[in-house]
Amino acid sequence: MILTDEEKKMQTGECGQGIRRAMEFLIKLGESFDAEKLVPVSYAHVAYDFCPEEFWNLMTEDVNSTPHRVTTHPAYSPEIWEAWGLPLADSWMGEHERKLNKYKELGWLRTETCAEYLLGIFPRKGDIVPMGGSCMQVANNSLFGARVDRMGILVSLAAAVCGRTPLMGLLLPENRYASHLVELENLDVSDWTMSHFHCLGYYIGDQVPGFKPVAVNGLPANLPFDFARALVISMPTSGAITLAHVVGTTPEAPSLDAALGGKKASHVIKVGKKEMKETWERLNVWTDDTVEHVAFGCPHATIDEIGRIATLAEGKTFKTSMLIGASAPVEALARRQGWAEIIERAGGHFLPACPSIANPFTRPDISGEKQAKSAATNSARSAHYIASVSGVNVFFGTEEECVNAAITGKWKGEMPKWS
Amino acid sequence: MVIKAHKVSAGKGEGEAVVYDGPFAFLGDLSPATGKICLPRHKLEGESLVNKVFVFTTGKGSSGCDFAAWTAKKNGNVPAAMICIESEPVLAGAVIATGIPTVDRPEKNVLELIRTGDYVTVDATAGTIEVLRK
Numbered sequence: 001m002i003l004t005d006e007e008k009k010m011q012t013g014e015c016g017q018g019i020r021r022a023m024e025f026l027i028k029l030g031e032s033f034d035a036e037k038l039v040p041v042s043y044a045h046v047a048y049d050f051c052p053e054e055f056w057n058l059m060t061e062d063v064n065s066t067p068h069r070v071t072t073h074p075a076y077s078p079e080i081w082e083a084w085g086l087p088l089a090d091s092w093m094g095e096h097e098r099k100l101n102k103y104k105e106l107g108w109l110r111t112e113t114c115a116e117y118l119l120g121i122f123p124r125k126g127d128i129v130p131m132g133g134s135c136m137q138v139a140n141n142s143l144f145g146a147r148v149d150r151m152g153i154l155v156s157l158a159a160a161v162c163g164r165t166p167l168m169g170l171l172l173p174e175n176r177y178a179s180h181l182v183e184l185e186n187l188d189v190s191d192w193t194m195s196h197f198h199c200l201g202y203y204i205g206d207q208v209p210g211f212k213p214v215a216v217n218g219l220p221a222n223l224p225f226d227f228a229r230a231l232v233i234s235m236p237t238s239g240a241i242t243l244a245h246v247v248g249t250t251p252e253a254p255s256l257d258a259a260l261g262g263k264k265a266s267h268v269i270k271v272g273k274k275e276m277k278e279t280w281e282r283l284n285v286w287t288d289d290t291v292e293h294v295a296f297g298c299p300h301a302t303i304d305e306i307g308r309i310a311t312l313a314e315g316k317t318f319k320t321s322m323l324i325g326a327s328a329p330v331e332a333l334a335r336r337q338g339w340a341e342i343i344e345r346a347g348g349h350f351l352p353a354c355p356s357i358a359n360p361f362t363r364p365d366i367s368g369e370k371q372a373k374s375a376a377t378n379s380a381r382s383a384h385y386i387a388s389v390s391g392v393n394v395f396f397g398t399e400e401e402c403v404n405a406a407i408t409g410k411w412k413g414e415m416p417k418w419s
Numbered sequence: 420m421v422i423k424a425h426k427v428s429a430g431k432g433e434g435e436a437v438v439y440d441g442p443f444a445f446l447g448d449l450s451p452a453t454g455k456i457c458l459p460r461h462k463l464e465g466e467s468l469v470n471k472v473f474v475f476t477t478g479k480g481s482s483g484c485d486f487a488a489w490t491a492k493k494n495g496n497v498p499a500a501m502i503c504i505e506s507e508p509v510l511a512g513a514v515i516a517t518g519i520p521t522v523d524r525p526e527k528n529v530l531e532l533i534r535t536g537d538y539v540t541v542d543a544t545a546g547t548i549e550v551l552r553k
Contacts, residue, residue: 028515032427032506047482052489055516134482134509152485155512169508209442210477211507239442240479240507285459357446357483385481388447388458 001030001166002037010162016062022158029155030166039167040068042123042146044160045116045131046108047073047153048099049358056099059157063106070108070160071116073133073153074300074325074354075100081360084349087368089360108160112352113327115300117144125251128171130159134236135299135381141243142232143225145251147171150211150242170213170243176252177261178215178245180208185272188419189219194230194305195398196416198380200271201234203279204241207269211240214269215259221248226302233299234380273418280415283383283396286374289412291395291405293362293372294318295355297325298382303333305399309348310339312403318347319409321372325355348406356382362390376405376413422548423526424502424541427511430520432500433540436533436550437471439463443503444480445513446487454496472539473498474529478510485513492517500541502529502548522546 003011011027013020026038044066048056050073076096081089104110111119114133123129123146131137132153140146149169151159159165170176182204189196208214216231223231228249235241245252245259253259296309301324309324324343326334331350334340340350353360355377360366362375374393375386383396395405397413405411439462443449450457454469478484491497497519503510506523514521520543529548533539538551 025512025515028428029508029512032511032515033508050483050486052486052493055486055489132482134480137482150482150508152482152509152512152516154485154489154516155508156482205479210505237480240477240509282460357481385447391457 001027001035007038007164018059018061018063019161022059022161025155025158026162026164026166030168033166033168035166035168037167038164039128039171041159041163041165042127042129043069043071044156044163045071045073045129045133045136046157046160047132048103049076049096050153051157053095053099055154056157059161060102060106063161065107066160066163068163071111071121072103072108074114074352075112076358077351077353080351081366086360086366087370088366092366111327113300114354115327118300118302119327119329128165130156130165132156134242135233137242138232138236138244139229141170142246142250143228148242150240176213176243177263178213178259179265180212180214180267180269181260181265182214182216182269182271184218185270187272187276193398194226195378195396197227197230198234199276199279199283201231202238202283202380203271203275204269205235205237205239208239208241211242213243213245214241215245215247215253215256215265217247217256219246219248223249226304229299237381237384276418277415280396283380284394285387286393286395289410291320291374291376291409291411293320293375294322294402294406295359295375295377295382295386296402298356298377298379301326301330303330306334306339307337308399309403310342312400313343313346313348316346316407318406320406321361322348322406323355323359323361324348324350325353326350328352356385357389359386359390362386362392364390376402376411378402420532420550422529422532422550424522424546424548425524426543426546427506427521427523428514428519429544430518431542431544432472432520434470434472434499436474436535436537436539437466437468438474438530438533438535440530441475442477442479443475444478445484445491446481449491451487451491451494451496454491468498469496470499472500472502472541474502474533476504478507482509484509485516488513488517500543502541522548
């Protein structure tokens with residue numbers, strides 16, 4: 001790999017041991033994909049709480065600050081978990097605080113969200129942003145036109161420390177055209193909710209091998225943001241798609257021809273009622289209808305989503321626990337609207353954490369004997385990770401069905417008609 | 420039988436093969452506590468990958484796969500080596516960070532040539548796969 005003089009210094013340890021290790025990691029990764037060189041980042045995004053402490057320490061050793069902006073994925077909130085009476089919260093405190101202290105010392109921003117674009121921190125078209133968080137990668141590529149390659153949480157920390165990332169994959173314009181085309185067959189999306197788009201994205205992600213860019217044709221232009229986001233972020237859950245050209249919505253895909261780069265798609269994937277029905281069923285993993293927890297905000301809730309939940313929850317009392325994953329600024333806005341209070345009065349909670357992989361109510365290593373043994377969600381990503389990481393029953397349905405489940409403690413979700 | 424392949428993560432590992440004609444995610448598919456496939460309704464649900472040579476198509480899933488791999492490795496619950504048809508950056512980062520010998524782009528169709536239970540040696544540094552039929 002060709003390195004600049006400065007990068008050579010970083011590689012040999014002149015800039016400290018953390019940067020040396022991070023460079024070695026980036027170079028090995030780049031070499032395995034035949035990358036020619038490293039490129040400077042526009043900004044970087046890490047997930048310090050998802051990063052094992054040993055690895056965090058190895059990468060950040062001797063690093064004092066970085067010239068580029070670094071933001072973070074949802075953090076753990078052990079102090080809040082403890083305030084909620086979750087028995088094992090305490091065991092998460094030490095590691096979280098040590099990493100957070102170093103994080104702050106580095107001058108990095110405590111965004112603590114998988115939806116930074118809702119805070120006004122988002123890439124412009126063409127910006128190079130290495131980041132952990134497959135849902136943010138696919139959203140920043142597909143909704144804003146950033147150049148974000150697929151990468152893991154550990155690699156993203158190495159990239160943040162060095163301010164460099166290997167020039168490979170989706171950073172290269174020629175790799176960004178869609179090879180796979182999705183066509184909708186006899187599906188009327190006019191009454192679809194976010195959950196329907198989650199379901200579609202989850203099906204598509206499962207159909208496309210590797211992280212080949214995909215084009216989704218046949219949806220209304222300028223799809224509402226919540227819908228477009230639900231569609232694209234579900235894809236890297238069942239698969240690895242990191243760039244989805246939603247034709248008419250994605251900046252790089254004003255037309256199907258633009259998405260395909262003037263070529264013909266190598267594969268065509270047809271989605272009809274049968275595929276949607278089977279995927280909806282697959283996302284429901286449960287035996288009896290008792291609901292003990294409801295999870296919203298995967299990815300982190302938009303203010304509109306919170307507003308809708310508040311409308312459904314007004315004057316009600318929840319039988320289940322409810323967690324809404326939301327960034328602190330969006331939660332603050334919800335509070336100003338009066339919506340946060342409505343939801344909290346009903347028994348719901350807000351947390352700038354991941355309500356899926358790190359859901360404190362369903363994770364047995366946080367909730368202990370208070371673990372919720374079943375959870376309802378409107379997010380395919382949440383359903384997938386709560387089922388697989390926490391090992392509990394999962395109900396997948398619409399926002400309204402989930403709020404009803406919170407109120408009644410029973411699942412009455414129905415299969416959509418797909419007409 | 421020796422099959423040439425491309426290095427993803429250096430090193431050498433050997434063990435019984437587990438062949439899966441589909442993509443794999445360290446996070447969600449594999450329990451770091453047991454090293455077994457834990458995704459409900461997965462074709463290999465309950466099967467252990469510990470010290471096996473895992474043969475599969477490519478990576479998938481969350482970018483948290485590399486930290487999940489790190490945890491699984493600390494617990495000693497990872498495959499001895501991995502062979503995939505085509506690597507992708509999350510998988511590559513995971514196996515490089517944790518030092519699991521891994522190759523991709525095998526010159527022959529390993530999904531057909533290698534069967535679950537075969538004894539397989541992967542020398543990722545040299546870029547070779549050696550298969551001993553059970």
